[in-house]
Amino acid sequence: MDLLRFATAGSVDDGKSTLIGRLLLDSKAIFEDQLEAVEATSQSKGYDYTDLALLTDGLRSEREQGITIDVAYRYFATPNRKFIIADTPGHAQYTRNMVTGASTADLGIVLVDARHGLTEQSRRHAVLLSLLRVPHLVLAVNKMDLVDFDQETYTKIHQEFTAFATKLNIPDLEIIPISALQGDNVVNRSENMPWYQGPSLMHHLEHVHVASDRDLVDVRFPVQFVVRPKSDEHHDYRGYGGMVAGGVLRPGDEVIVLPSGMTSKIAGIDLFDQEVSEAFPPMSVTVRLEDDLDVSRGDMIARVRNAPTPSQDIDAMVCWMTNEPLRPRQKLAIKHTTRTGRALVKDVQYRMDVNTLHRDQETKELGLNEIGRVQFRTTVPLLCDPYSKNRTTGSFILIDEATGVTVGAGMING
Amino acid sequence: MTAPHSDYRLSQLDQLEAESIHIFREVASEFEKPVLLFSGGKDSIVMLRLAEKAFYPAKIPFPLMQVDTGFDFPEVLATRDAWVDRLSIRMIVASVDDAIADGVVVDDGKTSRNRLQIGTLLNGIEEHGFTAAFGGGRRDEEKARAKERVYSHRDEFGQWDPKMQRPELWSLYNGKIREGEHMRIFPLSNWTELDIWHYIHQEQIEIPSIYFSHEREIIERDGMLLSASDAVQPKGNETIEKRTVRFRTVGDMTLTGCVESTAANTAQIIDEIAIARVTERGATRGDDRFSEAAMEDRKKEGYF
Numbered sequence: 001m002d003l004l005r006f007a008t009a010g011s012v013d014d015g016k017s018t019l020i021g022r023l024l025l026d027s028k029a030i031f032e033d034q035l036e037a038v039e040a041t042s043q044s045k046g047y048d049y050t051d052l053a054l055l056t057d058g059l060r061s062e063r064e065q066g067i068t069i070d071v072a073y074r075y076f077a078t079p080n081r082k083f084i085i086a087d088t089p090g091h092a093q094y095t096r097n098m099v100t101g102a103s104t105a106d107l108g109i110v111l112v113d114a115r116h117g118l119t120e121q122s123r124r125h126a127v128l129l130s131l132l133r134v135p136h137l138v139l140a141v142n143k144m145d146l147v148d149f150d151q152e153t154y155t156k157i158h159q160e161f162t163a164f165a166t167k168l169n170i171p172d173l174e175i176i177p178i179s180a181l182q183g184d185n186v187v188n189r190s191e192n193m194p195w196y197q198g199p200s201l202m203h204h205l206e207h208v209h210v211a212s213d214r215d216l217v218d219v220r221f222p223v224q225f226v227v228r229p230k231s232d233e234h235h236d237y238r239g240y241g242g243m244v245a246g247g248v249l250r251p252g253d254e255v256i257v258l259p260s261g262m263t264s265k266i267a268g269i270d271l272f273d274q275e276v277s278e279a280f281p282p283m284s285v286t287v288r289l290e291d292d293l294d295v296s297r298g299d300m301i302a303r304v305r306n307a308p309t310p311s312q313d314i315d316a317m318v319c320w321m322t323n324e325p326l327r328p329r330q331k332l333a334i335k336h337t338t339r340t341g342r343a344l345v346k347d348v349q350y351r352m353d354v355n356t357l358h359r360d361q362e363t364k365e366l367g368l369n370e371i372g373r374v375q376f377r378t379t380v381p382l383l384c385d386p387y388s389k390n391r392t393t394g395s396f397i398l399i400d401e402a403t404g405v406t407v408g409a410g411m412i413n414g
Numbered sequence: 415m416t417a418p419h420s421d422y423r424l425s426q427l428d429q430l431e432a433e434s435i436h437i438f439r440e441v442a443s444e445f446e447k448p449v450l451l452f453s454g455g456k457d458s459i460v461m462l463r464l465a466e467k468a469f470y471p472a473k474i475p476f477p478l479m480q481v482d483t484g485f486d487f488p489e490v491l492a493t494r495d496a497w498v499d500r501l502s503i504r505m506i507v508a509s510v511d512d513a514i515a516d517g518v519v520v521d522d523g524k525t526s527r528n529r530l531q532i533g534t535l536l537n538g539i540e541e542h543g544f545t546a547a548f549g550g551g552r553r554d555e556e557k558a559r560a561k562e563r564v565y566s567h568r569d570e571f572g573q574w575d576p577k578m579q580r581p582e583l584w585s586l587y588n589g590k591i592r593e594g595e596h597m598r599i600f601p602l603s604n605w606t607e608l609d610i611w612h613y614i615h616q617e618q619i620e621i622p623s624i625y626f627s628h629e630r631e632i633i634e635r636d637g638m639l640l641s642a643s644d645a646v647q648p649k650g651n652e653t654i655e656k657r658t659v660r661f662r663t664v665g666d667m668t669l670t671g672c673v674e675s676t677a678a679n680t681a682q683i684i685d686e687i688a689i690a691r692v693t694e695r696g697a698t699r700g701d702d703r704f705s706e707a708a709m710e711d712r713k714k715e716g717y718f
Contacts, residue, residue: 003426031693034557055557070579072560073553075606082426084604087560096581103583211423225439229472237471243436243585248422272467280422284435284468297443321581335586338443397586404567404590406580 001077004210007086007101007134009125010111015142019111019180020074020087021055023202026187029076030055071097080206095354095369096321098128099409103395105129106210107136109201114147114177117157120355123164127354130168131317131371131411133391135213137165138174140201145179149192167357169388172208176201214281219247219255220308220385220393221301222337227286239270239286240295245337245392246385247303249279249287257293258300258383259310264291281392298339300383300393308393310381314343316410317352317387318374320366322400326374326408327365334378334410336396341380343398349373373413386414427613431464434601436585437564438468438548441599444589445546448476448599449506451535454490455664456621457550457602460610462497463619464601465548477504479547481535483527483666484511485645490664493622508538527666536572539596546589546597554606555693564603570594607662608687615680627660627678638671662687 010016024030038054045051074085086101102108108129112122122139129137139161147153154177165173176185177196184190187202199207225241249255253266269279270286279285287301295301302308320326326345334343350359351372359373366372387394398408424432441448450465452458465474480494498505510530513519519533539547553560563582568574570593580588591597602610614621631642631654640646642654645668659672660683677683 001426002423003429032691033693070561070576072557073604074560075554075604077606077608082609100581100583104585211421214422216422224436225443225469227469227472231471231473234471241435241439241468243432270470272470282429282432282436283424284432284439286470333590335588338440391584395584395586397583397588399588399590401590404588404592406582406588409581409583 001080001082002210003082003084004107004205004208005084005086005105006107006109006205007088007098007105007129008109008111009088009098009102009129010109010140010142011113011119011121014111014113015180016087016111017055019109019140019142019178019186020085022180022183022186023085024055024074024076026183026202027076027078029074071101078202078206083205095124095128095371096319096409098125099132099319099321102129102132102134103391103409105132105134106213107138107205107208108134109138109140111140111142111180112157114141114143114153114157118160118164122161124354126161126165126168126170127357130170131354133169133387133411136172136174136208136210137170138176138201138204140180141175141177142180144177144184144190144193145182149177149184149190151193151195154193154196174198174204174208176204215246215390216248216280217246218306218385218390219249219253219301219303220245220390221249221287222339222383222393223295223297223299223301224338226296237288238292239288240301241284241286242301242338243284244279244281246281246390249285249301250277251275254304255289255301256304256307257289257295258302258307259381260294260299262291262293263304264289264293266290298337298380300337302383308383308385310383312378312381313346314376314378314382314384314396314410315413316374316376316396317371317413318366318398318411319371319409320368320407321409322405322407323368324407325365325367331401332407333399333401334376334382334396335399336382336384337393339380339382341378341382342401343376343378346375346377349375374410384412387411388414427609427616430605430609431467431613433585433604434461434464435468437587437599437601438465440587441546441548441589441597442469442475445597447542447544448546448548449479449539449542449544450474450476450548451550452478452480452494452505453550453665454480454486454494454622455550456610456614456625457552459493459497459619459621460605460613461548461550461601462501462503463617466501474501474503477506479506479508479538479542479544481531481538482507482509482511483531484509485527485643485666485668487622487624487641487664487667489624490622493620496620506538506542508534510534513537526669528669532572539572544596545591546599548599548601550602551598551600552602552605552607552610553600562600562603564600565589566598566600567591568596568598572596574598608684611680611684611687615684622664624661624664624672625683627658627676627682629656630659630672631655632657632659632672639673640671641667643667 088098088101178185223240227239267288267290330345350361385393394412396410513534660675677686
């Protein structure tokens with residue numbers, strides 16, 4: 001069984017909670033005691049129906065306000081696949097949560113209300129998912145029951161979105177007409193929309209091919225932890241623990257260690273007490289080298305003629321996540337793979353309007369939830385790839401040194 | 415040498431394992447004084463196994479800390495000791511009884527041992543100066559937990575503020591803390607109850623015997639089956655009966671109920687859990703029944 005992570009996006013009233021509730025309910029991921037609690041609360045609040053949103057709004061303040069304020073992760077499984085949902089809030093002011101949820105997703109679902117068609121919000125979410133390089137996108141045209149399952153309404157939204165998507169980087173797009181409330185095309189194909197020949201949402205989630213979305217060519221192994229047992233039994237053992245970020249490593253491969261540039265060969269790859277013949281993303285393994293090099297956390301193992309370029313000048317798209325704006329000359333802590341350092345903001349080249357994709361070059365600041373292109377100078381060279389090539393070696397976070405809070409997320413250009 | 419994956423795909427269990435190992439190594443690298451909070455239950459033991467794998471062949475580079483309620487199951491303590499011996503890991507016991515005797519927490523006769531664990535735990539963390547504490551919490555357990563980050567920041571009072579959580583992107587964890595603060599780390603965040611059981615089955619991990627079906631003297635109270643012991647005696651018309659049961663979670667004997675079951679090995683437990691219609695906490699934990707936000711409220715105060 002394999003794993004699919006997906007993020008859901010959509011405005012408050014597009015029926016996101018209902019859709020998630022239905023996916024969980026129909027895949028039997030909701031237990032009787034949870035459902036009873038939700039039924040009891042719905043009743044005590046005087047609702048006419050069971051509010052499935054109560055299943056997913058986990059915090060007291062969320063239930064009080066009836067809105068989702070933070071990303072939540074939920075789990076369900078079918079006989080074919082296990083799923084992790086990053087349930088991200090739709091409110092405009094929570095773009096950072098949407099970015100958070102999308103950063104690890106294989107697939108993004110954008111919901112639109114069939115009655116209203118594409119809104120600014122749906123475009124924004126599609127832009128964010130494309131910026132975050134979520135490889136698969138589903139546009140779920142919801143509330144089809146409220147437009148009498150009308151094919152023309154669907155076709156119009158389909159055409160409008162396909163035209164918009166050509167401006168974005170979306171390698172795989174599926175547009176599915178659904179009714180989350182009534183269950184049409186969610187798990188089972190709808191009898192109300194015989195004109196629709198495509199898969200149900202669940203069928204698509206179960207079958208979309210995600211294995212090829214990883215880079216299995218360019219070897220990238222950020223050294224995370226040096227394993228040196230101080231025991232008689234393993235006196236000479238020296239291994240480098242880490243998670244493979246790209247490519248396939250095999251014993252005997254010639255490798256280079258960055259930033260030192262020293263070369264060696266892989267002597268062995270250990271997975272706990274076993275030796276393995278290969279390691280690929282996202283395996284956590286321990287790599288041993290033939291030579292006794294000075295390798296420490298923050299270094300990277302790569303192939304000799306295929307290594308990332310160490311650079312202290314970083315050009316990236318940044319999503320800013322805090323009230324105090326990002327400004328030129330600002331100093332921040334930066335974490336990239338297993339390497340941390342400090343970064344100086346050299347320039348804010350432009351701020352991007354995520355609704356229109358317009359690049360505003362006048363403004364030299366990024367406010368809360370804004371995205372722009374920023375140049376940094378870092379204290380340590382980062383061993384990076386363009387984010388478009390590798391989501392692990394192409395991403396970083398920015399941390400406010402005074403408060404310790406994560407204030408920004410960056411995706412390296414190139 | 416093994417070549418388990420010719421198509422370069424990891425099974426979801428292998429993927430969860432790889433991600434948890436990554437988290438253990440990240441914390442061991444970036445925090446000065448981590449500790450693994452250990453209840454003796456299945457999740458704690460899976461954490462120990464993952465930590466063992468993360469640093470092998472070196473020893474686990476941090477100690478265990480158990481908050482002893484004074485009402486722990488003897489079978490659980492026995493398994494704990496066996497693991498500690500095998501891994502030769504240092505173990506610290508923070509005892510609720512000691513905390514009461516020292517005036518760290520107050521036993522008013524009404525507050526549950528589970529709640530008294532909060533103060534005992536925070537005191538233990540402070541006393542030893544731990545900067546990171548691994549917990550076995552899983553997001554699928556409860557809806558407040560579904561919101562929790564892998565790195566969960568706690569202020570100098572040990573409090574969790576769900577509205578002030580740090581965004582957590584990719585696998586880039588932010589471990590920056592200030593003096594007096596600490597981080598709770600949840601390497602099992604993305605695991606479900608079923609994943610845990612599949613993993614225990616696959617890895618043949620030793621867990622306390624009370625997880626498997628056995629005959630036990632129980633008292634039925636408020637729909638829960640409590641184990642009869644010195645701490646739990648019949649009240650009113652309650653009686654002690656013998657039933658064939660097992661535990662889905664283990665905690666303190668006064669609050670943890672068991673379920674009637676004939677599942678005697680991990681394969682049978684997996685079959686049983688796969689069709690269970692009640693959550694593990696709903697079935698067996700008295701402490702979550704106080705209010706809809708019981709878990710959230712305890713976590714804000716510093717609970718796991």
